[in-house]
Amino acid sequence: MHAAPVWDTLSARFGKRFSRNAYVRKEHSQSLTWLPAQEPDAVVFATSAAEVAEIVRLCAEHQVPVIPFGAGTSLEGQVNAPRGGLCLDLSRMNKILDVRPDDSTVIVQPGVTRKQLNRRLRDFGLFFPVDPGSDATLGGMASTRASGTTTVRYGTMRENVLALEVVLADGSVIRSGPLSKKSSAGYDLTHLFVGAEGSLGVITELALRTRPLPEQIVGGSCPFPSVAAAVEAVIGALHLGIDLARIELLDEISIRACNAYSKLDLPEKVYLFVELHGEANHVKNQANLFGELADDLADGPFQWTTLTEERQRLWTARHDAWWAIHALYPGRVGIPTDACVPISRLPECIAETQRDIADAGLHAAVIGHVGDGNFHLLIMIDPNDEAEVDAARRVVHRLSERAIKMEGSCTGEHGVGQGKAGLMRLQHGGALDVMRKIKRALDPYHILNPQKMLFDGDATK
């Protein structure tokens, strides 16, 4: 890495949009989790694909690492700079370029955020369904293969990205595929870049799939005596073809936290929060059907409403659960993790994890996108108690191993970054070598977000 000439060139070319300021650099490293921040040497704010291409080409010439950056909301150290280099901030590429309602397609720059997009789409009677909670950028969401509460019905970014414009490691610009809904022409490059965490190219434009705003939304909640009973209700609903739009599991601790923080008054039990989208009569029928189905398994009635205010109270509480759980444990900070297993294994996976937490004497909350077999663990630690921090890390590691053993994934939606890089061999076996061959073929000097996902050493150092 011969960075000095790169900094000189970028400074001359981009003026105030280039910075080596300590505060700006700090802002562009991992900040939300237990992973130590690793700052880039410099930050540049790009405003077009041509600029991104120019920047990457320059960095490639001098073998300077390039770390793409959106809103910085990733949780596994994806935006850290373990080898220094340049943070390529795309947040100013935030134009919604073209809404095409007839084609259910919208074309955006990578710095557009989810909420910004949905504000615009609302005027067309449309929305973009993927909802990871935070107001992430769409480029970042694609790169992390993000998902969230609505995946059970609408899919993850995998199912909702139609095509990408990408700047490759040599600075060339390609389109990953056509804008038609289908294509059988050639390798599926779109899905190769989705989830690659910026390690194969920098996304400079996205064509996304939009959906019609539902005529009616039903929201409701139902208590259960156990996680197993709740999951059984969900499996039953999926069997019956009930088209769940959201189905979230909250454990007793999460409910206690939401009660306190968001002024709910639910009994401290395991809960399912449910949402249904569709034609008015249909969703009411489906809600009743879910209620009947749940009745045999539940620990109380399924209470639902079509009133926007009541429904939003529930879902705002769900979205604020991160803060609510933090508020429940003053002075402690959360170590977040997620895992995903075939849904039939979910009760067992959660039960073993909860035993593990109890055995370690830790405090943790479980919240799950149960329709997908995906759940979050938020372990609330005292950051000054090294033994507790280590215990929490061991619980996370064992959860990852457990999920992999159950034919699942060590992460359903947070991604790999640095935090889960050490698990890739266990999860993928020989397939990891295929990934590395692809990486080498497309980025021979390892300049794109290096020393993360596919790294062979300890990526957290």
Added chain:
Amino acid sequence: MHAAPVWDTLSARFGKRFSRNAYVRKEHSQSLTWLPAQEPDAVVFATSAAEVAEIVRLCAEHQVPVIPFGAGTSLEGQVNAPRGGLCLDLSRMNKILDVRPDDSTVIVQPGVTRKQLNRRLRDFGLFFPVDPGSDATLGGMASTRASGTTTVRYGTMRENVLALEVVLADGSVIRSGPLSKKSSAGYDLTHLFVGAEGSLGVITELALRTRPLPEQIVGGSCPFPSVAAAVEAVIGALHLGIDLARIELLDEISIRACNAYSKLDLPEKVYLFVELHGEANHVKNQANLFGELADDLADGPFQWTTLTEERQRLWTARHDAWWAIHALYPGRVGIPTDACVPISRLPECIAETQRDIADAGLHAAVIGHVGDGNFHLLIMIDPNDEAEVDAARRVVHRLSERAIKMEGSCTGEHGVGQGKAGLMRLQHGGALDVMRKIKRALDPYHILNPQKMLFDGDATK
């Protein structure tokens, strides 16, 4: 290529499951279309992943081409052997290994056919939705990224393959991903192998997504004064969130053919054939809603039924359209092709193509998966009239160019093989080089289905 020792070894090892018989070799080349058959030098019938690995390893050592073969129903020369080599017939790997209703997952060997799978799934109240018409094998369907009439609701193979077991070009065996519904851990290898037409690896096992059998199916048809009016009705239905399970466009010639062959008695107009799946009251309401919407645009009423026999009469006619169109033009053979564009461009794309056909004095029928912007053209030629064959090929080529210019794809579901290899640069630009780099990285000696999709010369020769 030093094939002789390979044939000796395979013959000794596999006995009657290895053949160099002329008839067997002929059966294992392209047979359904205008592309000339190119026979392999030998055929082997594998019965396990271990055998596939052994065979591929042997061929790799001697740089003998390996061409995976399922049911041989592909249409673009995917199973031809332009460089000779070994046809690896997987049709005897036809076990349904594990049905997991709670996980909406079924695990199959690649030689299982679509109809075989659906017969088994029916006992569980489930089905596998992807329906390309022919009774293809699931390994072949994955490799061609197949789709068909139900894609508008259930997606293509892209959306319905959960994970794969694959034998790579060096004979090693990998799993492309976990069996959980989601994963953010690493590159999406599953989607790289889906649609690769056997050029990156041989699929030896598939985990597929199943769906609950719908409580009620409604089928119906509606005539329109033009393709444009029919497409407008479809766009309107998608806007309203009507959950179309099938929506097929048939032009006047297709209707004439279906009337004669399948004893329908429909006026010779442009038609939409519609199917809706779901809860009984809901689908009836949706059918009525579609009828109201279509009323302003149609050239007659939307007539629908829940009666299985009547519904099946319509859809059997649709599925037999290939034969019906052939029967309409005795002595002629069909050149089939397909293209896919953003749905808003579909009327223009079809209209220009129909003008092109008329100008060339050709006979052709148009049938479209209109909800996906995908349509088929079946040009009925006199195979002994060279000028007509050339004219038909020019029409196909211009259609491909037109679809690409409209931001679509030169093929929505038939794939590339040899027939569309010459269009890859036009469609993909620099992205073709990325595909070639991946191919080189994973198959450095180009032994897997060589001289097809990514080939630089004339792949049809």
